[in-house]
Amino acid sequence: MEKQLTGTLVLAVCAAALGSLQYGYGIGVINAPQKVIEQHYARALGFPEPDEHANATLPSDEDDEEVQAQKSALIMYWSLSVAMFPVGGIVSSFLVGFVADFRGRVKGMLVMNLVSLAASLLMGLAKLGSPHVMVITGRTIMGFYCGLSSGLVPMYIGEIAPVKYRGALGTLHQLGVVTGILISQILGLDFLLGNDEMWHVLLGLSGVITVLQSLLLPFCPESPRYLYIKLGKKEEACRSLKRLKGEYDTSKDMAEMQKEKEEAMKEARVSIWRLLRAQQYRQQLFLALMLHLSQQFSGINAIFYYSTAIFHSAGVAQPVYATIGVGVVNTIFTLLSVVLVDRAGRRTLMLIGLGGMCCCAVGMTVGLVYQNTYSWMSYLSMTAIFLFVSFFEIGPGPIPWFIVAELFSQGPRPAAIALAGFCNWTSNFMVGMFFPYIEQLCKMYVFIIFVVLLFGFTVFTCLRVPETKGKTFKEIAALFQKKLPAERSMVETELQQLKGTSEA
Numbered sequence: 001m002e003k004q005l006t007g008t009l010v011l012a013v014c015a016a017a018l019g020s021l022q023y024g025y026g027i028g029v030i031n032a033p034q035k036v037i038e039q040h041y042a043r044a045l046g047f048p049e050p051d052e053h054a055n056a057t058l059p060s061d062e063d064d065e066e067v068q069a070q071k072s073a074l075i076m077y078w079s080l081s082v083a084m085f086p087v088g089g090i091v092s093s094f095l096v097g098f099v100a101d102f103r104g105r106v107k108g109m110l111v112m113n114l115v116s117l118a119a120s121l122l123m124g125l126a127k128l129g130s131p132h133v134m135v136i137t138g139r140t141i142m143g144f145y146c147g148l149s150s151g152l153v154p155m156y157i158g159e160i161a162p163v164k165y166r167g168a169l170g171t172l173h174q175l176g177v178v179t180g181i182l183i184s185q186i187l188g189l190d191f192l193l194g195n196d197e198m199w200h201v202l203l204g205l206s207g208v209i210t211v212l213q214s215l216l217l218p219f220c221p222e223s224p225r226y227l228y229i230k231l232g233k234k235e236e237a238c239r240s241l242k243r244l245k246g247e248y249d250t251s252k253d254m255a256e257m258q259k260e261k262e263e264a265m266k267e268a269r270v271s272i273w274r275l276l277r278a279q280q281y282r283q284q285l286f287l288a289l290m291l292h293l294s295q296q297f298s299g300i301n302a303i304f305y306y307s308t309a310i311f312h313s314a315g316v317a318q319p320v321y322a323t324i325g326v327g328v329v330n331t332i333f334t335l336l337s338v339v340l341v342d343r344a345g346r347r348t349l350m351l352i353g354l355g356g357m358c359c360c361a362v363g364m365t366v367g368l369v370y371q372n373t374y375s376w377m378s379y380l381s382m383t384a385i386f387l388f389v390s391f392f393e394i395g396p397g398p399i400p401w402f403i404v405a406e407l408f409s410q411g412p413r414p415a416a417i418a419l420a421g422f423c424n425w426t427s428n429f430m431v432g433m434f435f436p437y438i439e440q441l442c443k444m445y446v447f448i449i450f451v452v453l454l455f456g457f458t459v460f461t462c463l464r465v466p467e468t469k470g471k472t473f474k475e476i477a478a479l480f481q482k483k484l485p486a487e488r489s490m491v492e493t494e495l496q497q498l499k500g501t502s503e504a
């Protein structure tokens with residue numbers, strides 16, 4: 001009986017997933033120490049600190065305008081601190097294929113760690129210089145790293161995992177992300193690192209994960225599929241397979257890769273520009289981009305980035321602990337989605353997730369509006385937030401990342417993944433950048449916007465998204481390829497009937 005889960009395979013998967021851990025850490029780390037970091041920004045910019053405003057006498061009209069301008073400047077710098085993280089991801093999302101193919105998956109991850117280390121050092125030393133400049137720059141560079149990591153890590157794990165365990169091991173990317181968010185939230189507690197003395201250490205701590213991954217990656221084999229299909233190095237691919245899966249007959253795996261290589265040679269690689277113009281891929285591309293938009297415009301990152309402030313508005317005495325609770329729920333339901341995704345199906349879980357989030361957004365709005373009238377409404381808001389995150393991880397969280405690969409064949413797949421990543425990171429940036437301003441404008445009704453969006457995404461999923469569970473890539477492609485020919489054949493049939501009628 002062949003041994004498939006070897007120590008080398010476990011090491012390789014865990015080492016790669018450390019990149020996902022850094023991605024999640026980058027998302028969550030900025031949340032808890034918000035007020036502390038804003039105070040350091042104010043000091044660096046020469047603004048009076050918020051406490052001084054609170055104790056001051058009533059300002060004149062001129063002073064009031066100056067105070068408002070300073071508050072607006074702080075909001076802008078804080079929004080940039082949050083939103084420049086996805087900007088880096090937007091830029092690097094198009095480079096995933098280049099980095100992966102240039103020197104290989106493992107060496108690509110090693111080179112990427114130099115970028116991560118530079119970002120960690122910038123943020124870790126922020127107290128020594130201009131904190132607003134160094135944090136924003138460091139967040140941008142870290143986002144650039146995470147944009148590469150979010151594409152390369154799932155690619156490497158998917159290529160080295162045995163077929164039997166490919167689904168379970170593939171979900172470790174998402175699990176790494178939510179675990180990183182949870183770790184950052186715990187370390188962000190005031191008595192740990194989320195305080196005036198240690199906040200810069202908290203931001204720079206991802207460098208420790210970078211160093212650990214850099215030490216482990218040299219012991220990880222290169223992807224056999226990359227070695228054989230991309231480089232044609234059959235013997236090296238065979239040796240890599242034996243390291244990953246143990247000493248057994250690799251002929252079956254090599255035959256599978258040979259077939260995959262032949263199919264790849266038949267189907268030319270489709271560029272991003274050609275994919276955008278090609279009519280035969282238009283429906284799949286539209287679905288892929290809409291699913292990624294539904295993930296980001298669901299409002300989930302408004303919760304991740306600003307949950308502490310939201311809980312404070314809901315009247316929670318210690319909002320940071322409630323935020324950690326969100327992280328715990330996030331992790332638990334990610335594990336649950338691993339079990340459900342191949343049983344209930346992708347489309348079903350997307351509908352449940354989006355519909356549930358829509359109802360929860362209504363609950364959050366009602367709770368925030370009436371919390372001053374009825375004290376128990378704050379508990380409604382908290383419950384709605386926890387359920388909101390739960391529904392997200394059931395479907396809209398993990399599914400858009402891997403369903404893109406299911407919707408496209410070998411030729412257009414890399415371009416489709418790049419476009420989907422670009423769409424995801426761009427919408428992530430828009431939420432992170434503009435949510436504070438929208439919140440100021442809409443106040444307690446801010447989540448009504450997400451209610452409308454979620455309802456629209458739910459209807460779209462119900463009407464347009466097909467079920468891909470249990471279908472091969474060819475069967476999924478056939479769902480879309482048959483539509484255009486079917487329309488043409490219907491027209492041709494009608495023309496033939498009319499012709500026959502006129503001849504009679």
